[in-house]
Amino acid sequence: MKAIKLAMVFAPVVVAVGCASFPDADETRSSAEQMVKEAFPGMPETLTRRAMQDPAQRTCSIVGDAKLSPEQAAQVVQTSQASFKYPASGKLAGDWKAGAKLAADGAGLRIRGGQVEKMKENGGLCVNCHALDPQDVNVGNVGPSLTGYGAQRGSSDAVVKYTYEKIYNAWAYFPCSNMPRLGHNGFLTPEQITHVVAYLVDPQSPVNKK
Template sequence: MNKSLLLALSAPFVLLALPSCSVQPTAADYDRMAQEMMKNSFVARGIATMDRLNPDQANDLCAQAEVAGQQLDDKTAQAIQAAQMKTIVPPADGRFLGDWREGELIAQSGRGLTWTDVATAASGGNCFNCHQITKAEISFGTLGPSLLNYGRLRGVTDPNSPEARPIVEYTWGKLSNPRAYNACSQMPRAGHKGILTQDQMRHVMALLLDPESPVNREVAN
């Protein structure tokens, strides 16, 4: 929030809260009152609960760095990545890939996780919002890199082979919790945050790595 706007909004409330008008409000007073105002404006509604007011440490540190216009120092970034890496859980049965056709539908869907949604309803991955994934999809975002030929470019001809295992595990980890690889990644933590189920993760994995998927059949320009 713009600092001058924050001061203007907070000042009347701070002055009312202080025991005497002779007491000069401090920056900490303004910050405290602004935080209280923001907290009081939130209410629990549907699946949008009050826990959204308590960001995890990675979110908090990355947000502070962004506001300051700085990058995290290496030590802090490495600590965040190490902590986030511990959250990545591989599939219990060792099966990483599902059906790429289902994966494409999940990637196209941006539904879910709004207060009007049912908590048990499956969410979409909204992958095309940030990535080009197939040539057939003409509407896509560019916040993230193109994923055309994702498996082909990484030499994955058989996702079940031992040679492909490092790329398969990395891709699973990246979908599950990208902050394990980039401390302040803006990519959603689809697995760690429960945005996608384990079966949905498998389907998106197939979209990216199955040689029969349009991702790997189409030749990128």
């Protein structure tokens, strides 16, 4: 009886100490996110939003290099598909020349001296990770070569739609891959993505010339 009473007296203390020294994972995450957000005051929403993990990113971070379970993969694919937004025109392949510039351009959303660099538009910097124009000497190899993309696959509606969605949110087709989610994260607008699509699929694009 005595022991039970004592346990009752001390139990709340033990619980309180436990909470103070080990905040749970959600608490730790939200205070870390808050600190990152407060470290960059006055930033555009596209940047502050990046400090908060969305559900797909959270799953990918938990898994790390381990294998995704089928349920986790399905969750990432589903939330990624739900993120798709299409251009008002409904036309998913735009102007390949504008796309060529965007594919080589890494400008935008950079912070210098505590300020977001003022840019007219962001680039996609595809060349950092992909080979595209066979004339380019200096290309990245983090992602597969996309040289001859349209020459090999054609430019059917299905190819154009896949390419648009892949660039908008790569994880809809390959959960947790290293390809940035360019449309979903607001780096490229739907309109800009249509130009990059054209750069990949248009028969006139250097990507599809020998």
